[in-house]
Amino acid sequence: QSALTQPASVSGSPGQSITISCTATSSDVGVYNFVSWYQQHPGKAPKLMIYDVSNRPSGISNRFSGSKSGNTASLTISGLQAEDEADYYCSSYTSSRTLVFGGGTKLTVL
Amino acid sequence: QVQLVESGGGVVQPGTSLRLSCAVSGFTFSTYGMHWVRQAPGKGLEWVAVLWYDGSNKYYADSVKGRFTISRDSSKNTLYLQMNSLRVEDTAVYYCARDDDTRGHYSRFDFWGQGTQVTVSS
Numbered sequence: 001q002s003a004l005t006q007p008a009s010v011s012g013s014p015g016q017s018i019t020i021s022c023t024a025t026s027s028d029v030g031v032y033n034f035v036s037w038y039q040q041h042p043g044k045a046p047k048l049m050i051y052d053v054s055n056r057p058s059g060i061s062n063r064f065s066g067s068k069s070g071n072t073a074s075l076t077i078s079g080l081q082a083e084d085e086a087d088y089y090c091s092s093y094t095s096s097r098t099l100v101f102g103g104g105t106k107l108t109v110l
Numbered sequence: 111q112v113q114l115v116e117s118g119g120g121v122v123q124p125g126t127s128l129r130l131s132c133a134v135s136g137f138t139f140s141t142y143g144m145h146w147v148r149q150a151p152g153k154g155l156e157w158v159a160v161l162w163y164d165g166s167n168k169y170y171a172d173s174v175k176g177r178f179t180i181s182r183d184s185s186k187n188t189l190y191l192q193m194n195s196l197r198v199e200d201t202a203v204y205y206c207a208r209d210d211d212t213r214g215h216y217s218r219f220d221f222w223g224q225g226t227q228v229t230v231s232s
Binding site for chain 2: 034038040048057087089091
């Protein structure tokens with residue numbers, strides 16, 4: 001069982017906004033602000049969307065944003081588009097100098 | 111441009127060994143941390159191991175500690191994952207990834223390879 005809990009699935013219609021949560025179940029994970037979000041389309045390698053809770057890498061749309069409150073990080077996608085349909089994973093640095101991924105969330109664009 | 115190309119996957123029996131390679135190009139190998147991440151069929155991502163940018167530290171997931179070893183050959187621009195005592199549950203696509211986070215907090219996997227399939231089956 002992952003130390004980061006994500007909902008198995010979320011859905012939204014084009015143009016709407018959705019939020020995916022990522023809750024740390026262990027204190028050796030939740031204290032850090034080194035949370036990242038990755039998008040993965042079927043059969044493809046993951047793609048970095050957000051790092052350090054809320055920073056976007058160059059080239060990532062500002063429709064993607066991240067935040068954190070307490071032990072829960074969140075990824076918000078605004079203005080949903082068909083190409084946003086994918087699996088999304090959060091990750092966090094741990095006190096053991098390892099990395100943990102959340103279980104992943106399947107986003108369906110209706 | 112930056113490229114990471116994994117190789118070495120295959121079908122092996124439980125208890126045997128396999129070495130994966132990740133050939134990199136387009137950047138200075140010794141200035142980035144490098145990771146292995148795997149994904150079992152139909153499952154989520156699982157972090158496997160990290161080699162710090164300066165080669166000073168290596169860390170492993172509990173599920174592979176003592177069985178897997180991460181290393182690199184800078185002269186060949188190649189990252190390796192030596193996998194011993196393989197188990198059925200090690201079956202997965204294995205990705206190598208470049209880590210742009212020089213603080214050592216594993217926060218920016220900015221380039222990934224295409225993955226190589228490892229199947230452990232009797």
